[in-house]
Each structure stands twice: as structure tokens, then as C-alpha cells.
Amino acid sequence: MAEEYVRINKYLSQCGVCSRRQADRMLDEGRVAINGVTADKGARVGEGDRVAVDGREVKREQEEILIAYHKPAGVVCTMSGKEKNNIIDAVGFSKRIYPVGRLDKDSTGLILLTNQGELMDRILRGRNYHEKEYDVVVDKPIRKEILDAMRQGVPILDTMTRPCQIKQMGEREFRIILTQGLNRQIRRMCEYFGYRVCRLKRIRIMNIELGDLREGSWRYLTTQELDRLKEMCFVCTERGDGHESIDY
Numbered sequence: 001m002a003e004e005y006v007r008i009n010k011y012l013s014q015c016g017v018c019s020r021r022q023a024d025r026m027l028d029e030g031r032v033a034i035n036g037v038t039a040d041k042g043a044r045v046g047e048g049d050r051v052a053v054d055g056r057e058v059k060r061e062q063e064e065i066l067i068a069y070h071k072p073a074g075v076v077c078t079m080s081g082k083e084k085n086n087i088i089d090a091v092g093f094s095k096r097i098y099p100v101g102r103l104d105k106d107s108t109g110l111i112l113l114t115n116q117g118e119l120m121d122r123i124l125r126g127r128n129y130h131e132k133e134y135d136v137v138v139d140k141p142i143r144k145e146i147l148d149a150m151r152q153g154v155p156i157l158d159t160m161t162r163p164c165q166i167k168q169m170g171e172r173e174f175r176i177i178l179t180q181g182l183n184r185q186i187r188r189m190c191e192y193f194g195y196r197v198c199r200l201k202r203i204r205i206m207n208i209e210l211g212d213l214r215e216g217s218w219r220y221l222t223t224q225e226l227d228r229l230k231e232m233c234f235v236c237t238e239r240g241d242g243h244e245s246i247d248y
Contacts, residue, residue: 006044021227071087100113111202136174137197147174172198
């Protein structure tokens, strides 16, 4: 059987180094080598070849897995088997994966799971200002001036939340886009103004949308979604306060 070769940009993407588009740029810049020789965009990688980026060897250790899951209320974002409602058992995936950040037990909506550690770290890195979007329902009519104040930032957890985007959707409902993930951030922001969150649902992480994915179900990301996600993760400006996202 003939040896299988993979285009170098696809190989780097599968290793979790970058998106294919970014790989092409790195190749144009002469930053990628195969077996010690600078590679071009037409190069292919086979078993036993040594690939290095900026002099550092990279390897494709395992099949790349990244899925989107619609978490129901009651599922806990932990890998511990001691928790009977842990997310790993709830998803029931056949291979080892782990959640990218968290979504609290009472909340529902989109969460990603992967086996790619470096990609997970970059998604969660607070200074990258990656967007996460939520639908929120509170216990009483919410006034416009409260939403205006939330947009500017709220003092919680000994810090001030970043300015955010908010759109009122109904008398007690609004949609909010955050670029950080402090512990139970949205619930604490609402509590600061005397509101209690009745329903919290995450509908988007960066370019990945929950869409019509049924609660309790999961799907693989499309090639286009994954490539765009990697491009957003690996081509970013260092900004902000360095808070790590915890996704509540």
C-alpha cells in the first residue's frame, strides 16, 4: 500500500498549530521546514517526516476532534466520573475529549469539546477578546438604563467587567456579547442591579453558532468553521488585562 502524504498546510492545521490560511502565510515567510529543508506551499508530509515551525518540531499526535454540544441544564462541565451528571458521560463520545471552558450547571447552550490542548488554550485566553453570545431572561422587567450601565462595565469579583454589547429582546429578555468569562459573570452582573437570572443560554462562541442543534445533541464542526476558528485563535493581537476565560 502506497504511503499517504498530506499537504503541509493541512498537516499544520491537524497538529493544532494554525489554520490552513495562516500556514500558507508561514510557508511564504520561510518559517516551516520538513526534514531540515525550508518547505513551500506545495510540499507534502509523509510518515517519518520531521516538521518544524520556527525551529520547533511539531507532531500530529492524534486524530483532531472538535465538536459543538448543546448542553442541557443539570449537566456539569467536569471530566470527573465522581459527578454523575458530568459532561463527558452526557456527550458519550467514543474517544477522550475535554470541554473548552465551562458553562454552569443551571445554564444551557453551546460548549465546545476537543482533544487539542493548544487550540483550547487559545480559545480560552482572555486577552484575545474572543466573543461569546448569550440569551438571558431575568425575573422582572429590565429597564433601559440598567442595560446601558451593564454595557459600560460592572464592578464584580474585585474588578470591572469589560464593556460589552447588549440588545434588549423583550420586557425581561436581553442578548449580551462578552469578551471575557469571569466566574458566573452574567449572573453576578444582573445581581449587582437587583435582578435574578431565570434562564441563561449561550448561542455562540466566536464564529461557532448553536443554531438549531437540539438540546443534548452534538455535531462535528465543519471544515470551514474549524479553519475560521483557528484563524481567529492564531492570528490575534495581544490586548487587555490577561484574565483567563472560564465561560460562565
